[in-house]
Structure formats: structure tokens, C-alpha cells
Amino acid sequence: MNVLIWHVHGSWTTAFVQGRHTYVLPVVDGRGPDGRGRARTWDWPSGAVERTPEQLATTDIDVVVVQRPEDEMLARAWLGGRVPGRDIPMVWLEHNAPQGRIDEMRHPAADRTDCVVVHVTHTNALLWDCGATPVRVIEHGIVDPGERWSGEVERAGVVVNEPVRRNRVVGADLLPRFAAEVGIDLFGMGTAALAERLPGARAADVPQAQMHTELARRRVYLHPFRWTSLGLSLLEAMHLGMPIVALATTEVPMAVPPGAGVVTNDLAEAAAAVRTFVDDPEAAALAGKQARRAALGRYGLGRFLDDWDRLLGELTDRRLT
Numbered sequence: 001m002n003v004l005i006w007h008v009h010g011s012w013t014t015a016f017v018q019g020r021h022t023y024v025l026p027v028v029d030g031r032g033p034d035g036r037g038r039a040r041t042w043d044w045p046s047g048a049v050e051r052t053p054e055q056l057a058t059t060d061i062d063v064v065v066v067q068r069p070e071d072e073m074l075a076r077a078w079l080g081g082r083v084p085g086r087d088i089p090m091v092w093l094e095h096n097a098p099q100g101r102i103d104e105m106r107h108p109a110a111d112r113t114d115c116v117v118v119h120v121t122h123t124n125a126l127l128w129d130c131g132a133t134p135v136r137v138i139e140h141g142i143v144d145p146g147e148r149w150s151g152e153v154e155r156a157g158v159v160v161n162e163p164v165r166r167n168r169v170v171g172a173d174l175l176p177r178f179a180a181e182v183g184i185d186l187f188g189m190g191t192a193a194l195a196e197r198l199p200g201a202r203a204a205d206v207p208q209a210q211m212h213t214e215l216a217r218r219r220v221y222l223h224p225f226r227w228t229s230l231g232l233s234l235l236e237a238m239h240l241g242m243p244i245v246a247l248a249t250t251e252v253p254m255a256v257p258p259g260a261g262v263v264t265n266d267l268a269e270a271a272a273a274v275r276t277f278v279d280d281p282e283a284a285a286l287a288g289k290q291a292r293r294a295a296l297g298r299y300g301l302g303r304f305l306d307d308w309d310r311l312l313g314e315l316t317d318r319r320l321t
Contacts, residue, residue, distance in 0.1 A: 001062035001316060004075065007036035008067045009095055011232040012120070014039065015141045017048040019305045021312070024051050024059060026074070034074060041208040053078040063312055065091045069108055085114030089315035092117045097229045097250055098128050105129050118311070121230045121251040136311060141304020142235050142295065148216035149241035149288045154278050155183040157204075157218035157242070159211075159233035160225075162190040171224030171247065175201065177267055178222060181275040185218055187211055188233075216240040219284055220261075220277040223247065230255060238295035243287035245273045255298070260291035 004024045007013055017023045027037030027050040037050040051059050057080035064084040066072045072092075075084045084090040092115050098105035109117050111131035118136045119125040125137050156178065163172035163186070172194060178184060179200035186195055187204045195203040206214045215221070221237035223246035230251040238244060244261030246252045247270070256263050262273035277284040 001312060002060050003063050003065060003312070004056070004061045004079075005065040006034075006067060006071050006074075007039065008033075008071075010039055010042065011236075012095065012140070014042050014044065015143055015301060015304060016308070017044050018143060018301060019047075019308065021047065023048045024056070024061065025049065026056065026078070027052060034070065056080075061088055062316055063089050063091065065093050067093045067095065085112070090115040091311070091315070092133075094119050094124060094128065095229055097121075097124055097227060099227075102127070106131070107133070109133055116311070116315070122254070123251045124229055138304070138307045138311065140230060140232060140235055140299050141301045142232065142239055142299050143301055144239055144296070145212040145236060146239075147241040147292055148213060149285070150217055151219040151242075151281050151284050151288075153185070153217045154219050155185050156220050156222040156245075156274050156278065157185050157187060157215045157237070158222045158224065159187045159215065159231070159237070160191065161188040163188075163194045164190060169225070169227050171226050174224045174267065178224070178271055178274055181271045182220075182278045184222070187215055212236065212240060216242060218242070219281065220245060220274055222274055223252065225249065225252075235295055235299050238291040239299075241288040241292040243277050243284045244291050245270055245277065255294075256291065257294045259287065260294050261287050 002022045002024055007025050025037050025048060026035040028035030031037055038044050038048055056078040064075050082088055092109040094117055105127055106129045109115055110133055112133045116134040117130050118138050120140055122137050125135055160170045163170055167173055175198055179198055184201040185204045186201055192203040195201045204214060221242040221244050223234045225231055226249055244256050246256055246263050248263045248265045253263055264270050
């Protein structure tokens with residue numbers, strides 16, 4: 001089938017377009033947020049195709065997947081009069097954990113009968129108020145980067161984008177506590193500004209294609225995020241075979257089982273665990289193997305694509321309950 005989806009979250013979309021469908025990606029001049037088209041830093045399959053707004057007016061579409069209110073408005077404008085939810089089945093894909101007071105976490109698609117909301121974690125489904133709108137959970141899937149961990153660099157790796165701006169959400173303010181124990185290498189966009197002000201830290205400025213290899217050279221993966229849906233970088237590190245130290249927030253306790261690392265909200269315990277893994281490569285290797293086994297079992301690409309095929313089939317058969 002032809003699935004219309006915007007390129008919003010690159011890592012998630014990289015997994016999604018590995019399926020057996022045709023994935024139609026809007027592309028606009030300048031490749032801005034309303035139409036980035038195909039990824040430029042990942043090698044996506046040929047089934048991921050670009051279409052301009054003008055081309056979309058006459059393109060056959062079987063399902064529309066929206067991830068922002070803007071996506072739905074653009075679909076109404078670009079699909080030649082076809083209305084998502086009325087003329088074409090629609091999925092509202094929600095990547096994020098809600099922000100604010102628990103009684104005010106109402107989803108933008110709440111109480112609608114013309115779509116289904118798909119959450120990427122059970123924590124998100126628990127926290128968002130979707131009212132009477134049908135809700136499904138389809139957990140993340142990862143394109144397996146392979147078991148690459150060597151741990152030869154006796155430092156902790158952290159993957160985070162824009163840590164200065166996002167600060168407490170991503171746990172940037174906690175990093176000095178960990179940097180007092182071990183050296184920290186920061187991967188991601190905008191990390192240089194943080195590394196400059198954090199003794200013991202450095203920004204690992206490497207191209208996307210090299211990041212997995214370089215990250216896997218670090219002895220341990222540190223995930224200090226306070227409030228995120230479930231960082232795909234964490235699941236990628238587990239696939240790489242890295243031992244994990246993470247805060248026990250949102251979906252992390254479900255993703256990282258005992259033996260794969262240390263999951264705790266006790267910062268002293270977490271800092272000690274980072275130091276232990278750096279000092280004990282054998283313990284790090286053992287935990288990393290457990291992490292990879294758990295990630296392949298729960299977040300493997302095959303399960304992810306099967307779950308989506310099942311839902312897309314129900315939508316196009318008009319059998320959604």
C-alpha cells in the first residue's frame with residue numbers, strides 16, 4: 001500500500017520505511033519541516049519515495065500517518081480534496097511524552113472517531129488523555145547496527161541533541177555529577193557548547209555514519225534523561241552491546257532489564273555504576289551482551305514492522321476496533 005508520512009523523526013522513520021510498502025514522503029523547496037523528503041544522512045530503501053505537494057494531489061494514498069497538527073492540515077491541502085480520516089484512513093502517531101500537569105495532558109486527537117492514535121511506548125499511552133479515540137501502542141523497532149562494542153575507550157558515552165537548550169529534560173544538569181567520576185564523551189547536535197563548560201567532558205563531533213562505531217568504543221552508555229518518551233539512542237546503544245546506566249524514568253525500566261546495566265534514580269548509585277563499568281571491562285562486556293539480547297528481543301525490526309502491518313491492514317480493511 002501507499003503510506004503518506006512526513007519525515008519528522010529521522011531514526012524512527014528509518015525503521016518504518018524498511019517495510020514492504022511504498023512510503024510517500026512530502027518534499028518542498030528547501031526541504032524544511034513541512035517536506036524534508038528522503039533522509040540525507042541514512043541510506044533509505046527505494047520504497048521511500050518523494051512527492052511534491054503538486055504531485056500528491058494525484059498520488060494514490062491508502063493511509064495517512066500524521067505526527068503534528070501541521071501534517072493533517074497539509075494533507076487536507078495537498079491531497080486534491082481527499083480528507084484524511086474521511087476519505088483515507090488516518091493514524092496519529094505520537095512520539096512524545098506529554099508535558100505539564102497530569103490532569104491537563106489531553107492529546108490533540110482526543111475524542112475523535114476518524115483516526116487512531118498510536119503511541120510508541122506504554123508510558124505515553126498511560127499519560128496522554130486520548131478520550132474516546134482508539135489507541136494502540138506499537139513499541140519502537142531498530143535497524144540493527146550490529147554488535148560493535150569494544151569498550152576500548154575508558155569513558156562514558158552520552159547521545160543527546162541540544163543539551164544546553166533542553167537542559168533538565170535531558171539531564172544535562174546532572175552530567176557534572178557523572179563527570180566527577182569518569183570522562184564523558186558527548187555525541188549529538190549542539191554538544192560542543194556543553195563540553196566547553198563541563199570539566200572532564202568532550203564533544204565527539206563525528207558524522208552520522210560513524211557515530212555507532214565511535215559510540216561503541218566507549219566503555220559504558222550513560223542515559224541521564226529525566227523526561228523523554230524512550231530515547232532511540234538508548235535502544236541503539238543496547239543493540240551495539242553496550243552496558244547501560246540510566247535514570248529509572250518513563251519507559252526505561254521496561255526497556256533495560258536486570259543484568260543489562262543499572263537503572264536507578266539514586267544519582268550516587270548511578271555514578272558509582274558508571275565508575276564500576278569503566279573500571280571493570282569484563283562486567284561491562286557481560287552487561288552489554290545482556291543489553292543486546294534484550295533489545296533484539298523487544299525492539300527488533302521484524303516485530304516492529306509486523307505490528308505496523310497488522311494495524312495498517314485493519315485500517316484499510318475498515319476493521320479497526
